[in-house]
Amino acid sequence: MKTNRYLQTGEKSLCCGCMACSRTCPFGAIEMRRDEKGFSYPVLDLEKCKDCGMCQKVCPMEENYVGQDAEPDTYAVCNSSEEVVRKSSSGGMFSLLAEWVISQGGIIYGVEFDKEFGVRHGRATTMEEAARFRTSKYVESDISQVYTSLIQDLEEGKIVLLTGTPCQISGVTKHLRLKKVGTEKLYTCDNICHGVPSSKIWRDYLSIIKSAYIKPGDKILQINMRSKKNSWQERMLDIELENGDIGQEIKQFSFNQFFSSMYGQRNSCFYCRYTSYKRPSDFTIGDFWNLENAGISFDTTKGVNALLVNTDKGRELFEKLRTHAKVQPVSKKACWQAHLEYSSKQPAKQEQFWKEYSETENKEEILKRYMKGSLTTRIIRKLSPVLQKTGLYGLAGKLYKVVFVGKKNE
Ligand SMILES: Cc1cc2nc3c(=O)[nH]c(=O)nc-3n(C[C@H](O)[C@H](O)[C@H](O)COP(=O)(O)OP(=O)(O)OC[C@H]3O[C@@H](n4cnc5c(N)ncnc54)[C@H](O)[C@@H]3O)c2cc1C
Secondary structure: OOOOHHHHHOOHHHOOOOOHHHHHOOOOOEEEEEOOOOOEEEEEOOOOOOOOOHHHHHOHHHOOOOOOOOOOEEEEEEEOOHHHHHHOOOOOHHHHHHHHHHHOOOEEEEEEEOOOOOEEEEEEOOHHHHHHHOOOOOOOOEOOOHHHHHHHHHHOOOOEEEEEOHHHHHHHHHHHHHOOOOOOOEEEEEEOOOOOEOHHHHHHHHHHHHHHOOOOOOOEEEEEEEEOOOOOOOOEEEEEEOOEEOOOOOHHHOHHHHHHHOOOEOHHHHHOOOOOOOOOOOEEEEEOOOHHHHOOOOOOOOOOEEEEEOOHHHHHHHHHHHHHEEEEEOOOOOOOOHHHOOOOOOOOOHHHHHHHHHHOOOHHHHHHHHHOOOHHHHHHHHHHHHHHHHOOHHHHHHHHHHHHHOOOOO
16 A cells, blocks of 8 residues: 555554645545544545555655754844734744735734634734734644645735644645645744644633633633743743633643643654754744853843744745844754754653543543643753753753653654
């Protein structure tokens, strides 16, 4: 069979859920279905399959960037607008790109909350709409709506900015190549990525929040998983209601803690093919945590991006935009982030978590217990701020790799 390795084996570490195979199959033989954990996987209809091999060619998990070095231009970046920085996860680099694309009459694809606060990719034609994509949503986004309209936009000659996780960007751009869609006007921007948690757990979490933390009659207006209300470093989950907000009340029961505990993460994230300086996008953006080593001359306390400019096309655009931001070239070493080198480590008890979670009625109790994280996660949470302050963040991360990660996804 010439199908991709996931379709041949059913091995979940081999599918990142980007949907590219199901969108590319010329015979409509691949359908995406959610499993019991809330992650979608392709299902092959053998009667329709003609073994053409397109699903293998398009699959981003058939690539492996890990261990392949590259020399992107590396910067610390902070948007010139204080308001934009306040409303963004880090330094507002996404908005810098989005504003230029919108000013050219272009289109932005990014990740937003829907009306029920599910997480999905959306399309924006104005900056007001694109503002919904600001701030990281620490949940797997449903990218199904992007494929068709993105092709239409590009075929109409529009400038487009596509954002998402590196595996999503890789899946979509490989799809465009196979469909022979011109990408001269497409700019891509991926995130440095820790991995994506299950949308099912996010939905369950919101139901618990609604029943246990919100008074009857009150309503969620907005959710910010990267609120800077207290500080940038805190990465606070804030939920704004019609009557007040409950950021402080849910501090001990924050989905963000569950995100960093890794128990709800998609299996393929532990075997990520994109944890390297070689990237599938023109730009890569992340948080700049390694501040002590970088000697940055502007104020970084409200948030600053680590930016990798990976392609000549990206370089040309960044030259036009950099005057609208505080920009400092930094070394690749200063820009270092764990997930530019290795994937998150799967918690030893992840399967036990899922078993307990699916069997219990009391999901709040299980989430509270597991969001504390494994002993290693708890140590990392405590040490990270100290390591960032002392400039030992990169060194500690490399040591962690030697002890815990090894070469598993190279
Ligand atoms: C799941 C996830 C894991 C991350 N892990 C890391 C990490 O380990 N290290 C690190 O330095 N940075 C990580 N980031 C990136 C970081 O949180 C910021 O998104 C990034 O620094 C951009 O900041 P900004 O101020 O420029 O963007 P903002 O203005 O906040 O824009 C957010 C950008 O992220 C995109 N986005 C939001 N939610 C999702 C999602 N669920 N899936 C895909 N794209 C999304 C939006 O479309 C937009 O492009 C992660 C982001 C996500 C979504």
